[in-house]
Amino acid sequence: MLTKAISSLQNPVIKQLLQLKDKSRERKKSGLFLIEGVREITLALKGGYELETILFYPELFNEVQVKALTQQQLTLIEISKDVYEKLAYRGTTEGVMAVAKSKTHSMDALKFNTENPLILVAEAPEKPGNIGALLRTADAANVDAVIIANPKSDLYNPNIIRSSVGCVFTKNIALGSTSEIIRFLKAQNINIYCAALQASVNYNTQDFTKPTAIVVGTEATGLSNEWLENATQNIIIPMQGEIDSMNVSVAAGILIFEAKRQRGFK
Template identity: 55%
Template sequence: MKHISSPNNAVIRHVEQLQRKSKARKKEGLFIIEGQREILLATRGKFIMEQILVCGPILLDTSTFTAQDVYSKLEIHQSPEIISVTQEVYEKMAYRSGTEGCIAFAKARSQQLNDLELTDTPLILIAESTEKPGNLGALLRTADAAKVDAVIIANPTADLFNPNVIRSSVGCLFTIPTAVCSTKELIGFLSDKNIDLYAATLQSSERYDRIDYRNASAIAVGTEATGLSEEMRAAAKANIIIPMSGEIDSMNVSVSAAIMIFEAKRQRDFK
């Protein structure tokens, strides 16, 4: 088993490059997963790990271990290369504190609309032009909690494999079918599939809880600053709004999405 004790090793520099640079992730088709829970969820989601860097004293409470020990601990049924690193090296490359001593190189996967396998009456969450990785991660976490059929990211400004997306989604990036596209492509896709689009917006809107979501439905949320595009609003079957009684007229996008998505799930539970 390869062992790394120098923080200047090329493998460690590669980890740091993939953590920092979206361009590098896209060019190589690789991204970094940090943490036992996240790697476990990615494995269950059939993402392929190429290498896993392990700090034995943190992950396994021992500095002596085999690759099989790591596979068993992380419930991995693949055979990625296992590389041992010292605690000093691990702490230097770890993106966040409190992780469990494991960092993986994983292969990115196709995220085309046509890759989605949908039911006849899917419930889809759409996020248009979400800028903040933390918000995108929180939306994925909401989607997992509600067990929607898919999440579609339209006109993305945040890289889906940004470490902050993975962290804030607590690994839910790997649990929900996800696609990335332009708003124009999305609208065409929804039309072809006979999926009703509901746009969360302040303009000419109906109360979100007075809409019937029991048919094939997609709920779209935009940025907190500017909301949804005119193109998205124009394509919607209805614009929807959450009535608010306070001084402000908006909420965090993931909170808004959760309220609307769980109303749709409530209706479907009584279908």
């Protein structure tokens, strides 16, 4: 492991890393992104991500700790307080971050480890925090895959990494268009249950023990007509208050855990 030190915000390496932090276009062009924190880096390694560089602020995280974190042969960069504070997305990162190579999340690459998958599909989620919360819900229920239709944010947005607490690296995730995903689900004989107000029945009346995709849309506009027209059944969570919608990750959690209950939480 080669270790060097950078203390200037004007260093070209730091300028590139700031671009990776702030700009989706740069992340997509370079195929690289930043990860902050011990837990997140550990989960990325567990998820099979390849790291290029580790940066550390020695007053918070020293070189011995860095070398214990990963056995990969990496470039190590010791950074100053000013550089660290500029690169850090949140204030409680333990003084360590990594540059990692992104993965391809195409529908063609999506595989399941079971013949009876349970899948969460989210159409066009707009807020990175909601995507992170959906991934945490999917992780808690140990679903077989998460598919994001017509994504509005790239998967390596720092806020998605932060709000998913790193499980973005360990879940089976695919991205695609609504039409592409519907074709995939039908080809795999996976039932499609759409959370929607139109032509819907109570969610707990349905059988989720067979191959199942639970599909949720945005709180503002719901699901597109293409989903509703191709659903096995539209489902609804009965609500007793004054409004007719709830946070998308909460709704997804209710539906997914009903499916898990029916399946005996296996």
